[in-house]
Every structure is written in C-alpha cells, then in structure tokens.
Amino acid sequence: MKANVTKKTLSEGLGLLERVIPSRSSNPLLTALKVEATEAGLTLSGTNLEIDLSCFVPAEVQSPQDFVVPAHLFSQIVRNLGGELVELEINGSELAVRSGGSDFKLQTGDLTAYPPLSFPTHADVSLNAEELARAFSSVRYAASNEAFQAVFRGIKLEHRQGGARVVASDGYRVAIRDFPADGDGRNLIIPARSVDELIRVLKDGEARFTYGDGLLSVTTDRVRMNLKLLDGDFPDYERVIPKEIKLQVTLPATALKEAVNRVAVLADKNANNRVEFLVSEGKLRLAAEGDYGRAQDTLDVTQGGVEPAMSLAFNARHVLDALGPIDGEAELLFSGSTSPAIFRASGGGGYMAVMVTLRV
Secondary structure, three states: OEEEEEHHHHHHHHHHHHHHOOOOOOOHHHHEEEEEEEOOEEEEEEEOOOEEEEEEEEOEEEOOOOEEEEHHHHHHHHHOOOOOEEEEEEEOOEEEEEEOOEEEEEEOOOHHHOOOOOOOOOOOEEEEHHHHHHHHHHHHHHOOOOHHHHHHHEEEEEEEOOEEEEEEEOOOEEEEEEEEOOOOOOOEEEEHHHHHHHHHHOOOOEEEEEEEOOEEEEEOOOEEEEEEOOOOOOOOHHHHOOOOOOEEEEEEHHHHHHHHHHHHHHOOHHHOOEEEEEEEOOEEEEEEEEOOEEEEEEEEOEEEEOOOEEEEEEEHHHHHHHHOOOOOEEEEEEOOOOOOEEEEEOOOOOEEEEEOOOOO
16 A cells, blocks of 8 residues: 655644544553545544544555554654655555655554444534534533533533524533524533534534434534533523623623733632622723732723612633623623623624622
8 A cells, every 4th residue: 555645634634633542541452543545545533432533634545455553653753754745655564654755664553453433424414514613612611621510511502493502501600602503403412522622623514413322423524523422411501591681781892801801810819710890880890809919990881771880790710711702892781799690792693601790
C-alpha cells in the first residue's frame, strides 16, 4: 500500500481523532488508530468506548490495505514533518512515513484484534450543522463538570414545534438556545465532553442523526460519530424562568463585560466572586469588595419596568459566562432581588441565560 496525502489534511484528521483516542489505557488497543485505505482516500477511526469517531481524508492510494498504528505517536510524527506532502507505505508489519528528507518506520498493530466500529447508513433526522454547533457552543459553559451531578454533566437536546432547543445547567444557572430545525427528532441528553468533540467536527452542511439504544450517531460529509447518551430525566428548568419581570435594563454587552471584569479583580474569591448590581435612575452601579479593598464602576443604561430601583448580587464568573454568547446590546430582566434573573440579547436571537442571585 502506498498513499500520498497533504500534511495539512492528514494533520486535521489526526487532530480530531487524537482528542478522542486515549494516550494511555489498560487496553492498549484503545490507544491505536485504524486506517482503512481505498482508492478515494484514507478513513481514520478510533474510540474511547464513550465516543467512536471516523474521519475521511482525501488521498492518492495505490494497492489499498488497512492497518493499525499507535495514534498519538503517528500524530506526533506527522505534525513534525518538514514537507507539505506525506508519503505512507506499508512493508510487512512496518509503516513508512516520509516527507521532505524525513523517513520514519512505525510498527503496525494487529488489525484483526482491533474492535469493530460500525456506523449507520440511514438518518432519522437532519439538522443544520452550523446552527447546531453554534447552539451547543452557546450553552456549554453552564454544564457541570462534577461527576456526582449526573444529568447536569450533559446537555439536553429538545425537538420542539418548528425548531429545536439545547439546554445546560449546573443547578445554579441555566443556559438555553433555540434554533430552527425540521423533522421529528427525539429528546436526549448528550455528555458535555462528547458535545465538545461534536462542536469541533460540525462545520457546515447537514448533521444527520440516527437514534439507537442509549446511543446517538451523527454523520456529516466527512465525519461519523457514535455518542453514548446519559440516562435520567433532565430537571424541569422552565419552572425557574421568571414569568413576572419588574425591572428591565439594556446596555452594550461589551461594556458590561469589561466593567464586571474590572470590579471582579477585588471580588472575594471565597464568597462566590460576588459582584453587586444596583439599578437606579438609568444607571447600573457595579461594586465588589474583598480582603484587599473595594471596587466600583457605573454604566449608563436604558431602564424600564415597574420598579424604580433594585439591588442584586451575582457570581462575577457566572455573569461573564452568560454574556459570552451575546453580541451587541444585552437585555437584563429582573424579577426581584432574590429571584432568578434573565440575561439575553436585545432583539432576540434564541439565547437566554437564567441565573440565581446571591443574597444581598
């Protein structure tokens, strides 16, 4: 088997697989990369038993032959090659990797022992890949990283009337993004770490979903993935979204991010990075206090609602996370000093963050 492939396309494919395939494992086969060669190119595959990933790389191939190599070692070799064109050649149990003046010989593994990976050939529903990636990226920050928090470690995907919604929560905040979608898909919970890899592979075109038993398969023009889903019921997040808004504030999102960043320097790290919000007479005053001093910043805002003034407090890190997906004007909706607040883009856009307040 001989193959010629550009370093750029091969590195891109290996970069996707390298994040999924473990560098160490009690089962050495899981650290390996399977390469299936056809005259059209190379299909790279790997698994960590939570995610199966397969990626196609265009290449010129003669005498196609499949092989298995150590994934991270192969990736490291390709990344460090000096030339732009890579030549791969199988001789017995060795893979030769050549580029420019470099020539590497890498031992191949037992192809017959490699665990079989299968991907579906049909789709149950199709979603716009770019919209799906943008939605997942908008809410990912709110998913929990704590192992004991079960379904909070995942992101819920809901199919709704005329669209779809992704939701993430760690129990202290909820991030929601609605986006247009067709078809009648299932509601499911995808582990947040699997969503990270999904975001990386979703570019443009269609993301085709196939549903299995506790499994979601996602196929694009170049990549195929099997993702294990989380069991359990996602909490009823809609009950924490405030229905009665007493005070509404609009201001540039960038200005608020910068001001929160400034005052948070002195926020007490042992008191939830507390930053106080005081709204009154078209002004938003931010204040923080810690062991080393106090900070204050004032911004002009457009104010509305039935309450003339309100004082609230938030975790500064949570505020910055919530503002991250918002461009242009941000709209802050307050239902009370001790009730959850809504942060969203002024004029819509489908994104919303709901955050609990700290005690004033």
